[in-house]
Amino acid sequence: MTESSRSAQVIELLAAYDEQLRGGSEGGSVPTSLDGPVIRVEYPSRGFVSYRSVEGLDGAELDALIARQRDFFAAKGQAVEWKLRGHDLPADLPERLRAAGFVPEEQETVLVAESADIVERLRGREHVDGVSIRRTEEPADFERIAAMESTVWNDDWSWLADELGRHQASGLADIYVAEVDGQVVSAAWAVYRKETEFTGLWGGSTLAEWRGRGIYKALVAVRAARALELGYKYLHVDASDDSSPILQRLGFVAITTTTPWVFTPAR
Structure with a gap:
């Protein structure tokens, strides 16, 4: 692919991402409210703020908008994440968030690919010798996935079981578990964005002793095939620095970055 063709591809994918995945569609099945150009999403764990664009607000208006989101969730005793994309304007938005007390977390790369392309590239990679990959709707499996994630990250991920249950109940998600002799060694899920x-x-997190065997790629392959089956054209990932190179080698295209800016109220 030529440089100009790749640039055109990025522009096309970024336009689809901005148009379809930002703003109102991010609420899912949880309570939301609007404040001008932003949508507030009231997740159980913490608040979330997103928007298609805040370009055009003058400095004072933008500062007041940021402060209202902070104060809305602080009044509920909740932290709040302002999801900032790398191409967002105005350019001084990070400084304005910092001045309002928000702190940046780890930046991730936004990757997009066409489902059909990934299915073709990963044809035959859906299976790993000795590993069983299956779709699950069982709460007991969600608990086992949460325990596996807690081991991978050396942190308490017990909250994940409830989150996976909410995804399943929405009817807009598929959860996959990878097992070896009954032990959960990896898991991943696909969330279908309605409309x-x-x-x-x-x-996609995998126990350390099972990495490098193709499990991550297999989980991408089965989810891509399922998305294509259901009629979803694009796959989207907010990828860590570990996952991004792997996914780009598989054909995903980096279109922007995303950084969670988080305000945590004093207890």
């Missing part, structure tokens, strides 16, 4: 062409790919 869009996008499927979000999440998870």
Whole structure:
């Protein structure tokens, strides 16, 4: 692919991402409210703020908008994440968030690919010798996935079981578990964005002793095939620095970055 063709591809994918995945579509099935150009999403764990664009607000208006989101969730005793994309304007938005007390977390790369392309590239990679990959709707499996994630990250991920249950109850998600002799060694899930062409790919963490065997790629392959089956044109990932190179080698295209800016109220 020539440089100009690749640039045109990025522009096309970024336009689809901005149009379909930002703003109102991010609420899902949880309570939301609007404040001008932003949508507030009231997740159980913490608040979330997104928007298609805040360009055009003058400095004082933008500062007041940021402060209202902070104060809305602080009044509920909740932290709040302002999801900032790398191409967002105005350019001084990070400084304005910092001045309002928000702190940046780890930056991730936004990757997009066409489902059909990934299915073709990963044909035959859906299976790993000795590993069983299956779709699950069982709460007991969600608990086992949460325990596996807690081991991977050396942190308490017990909250994930409830989150996976909410995804399952929405009817807009598929959860996959990878097992070896009954032990959960990896898991991943796909979230289908209603009234869009996008499927979000999440998870993929794998126990250390089982990495490098193709499990991550297999989980991408089965989710891509399922998304294509259901009629979703695009796959979307907010990828860590570990996952991004792997996914780009598989054909995903980096279109922007995303950084969670988080305000945590004093207890």
